[in-house]
Amino acid sequence: MAHARVKEIGIRKVLGASVQNITTLLSKDFLKLVLISFAIATPVAWWFMHNWLTAFTYRVTISWWVFVAAGFASAAIAFIxxxxxxxxxxxxNPVVALKNE
Structure with missing residues (x-):
């Protein structure tokens, strides 16, 4: 995505955008996708795990913090x-990105 938006990043840098602004611009799209996928995957994963665990003699419940930890881990990996x-x-250097214009 960064390679596809090289000219946009170059123009933003020339106009005074900071590294933090550019990082936020590129990161928020991916974090939205990770959060949406987490919201879809959590109920499905709970349902499959619940059905699988009921087949055992000793019943074990799934704690809510397991899903929260998995969500934070996936968001952290995507953000990093x-x-x-x-x-x-x-x-x-923004000059290199804008040189072909």
């Missing part, structure tokens, strides 16, 4: 990955 690429794109 996207932020790393966004910071690398934001630090790049």
């Amino acid at each position: 990955t996207v932020s790393f690429q966004a910071i690398k794109a934001a630090i790049a």
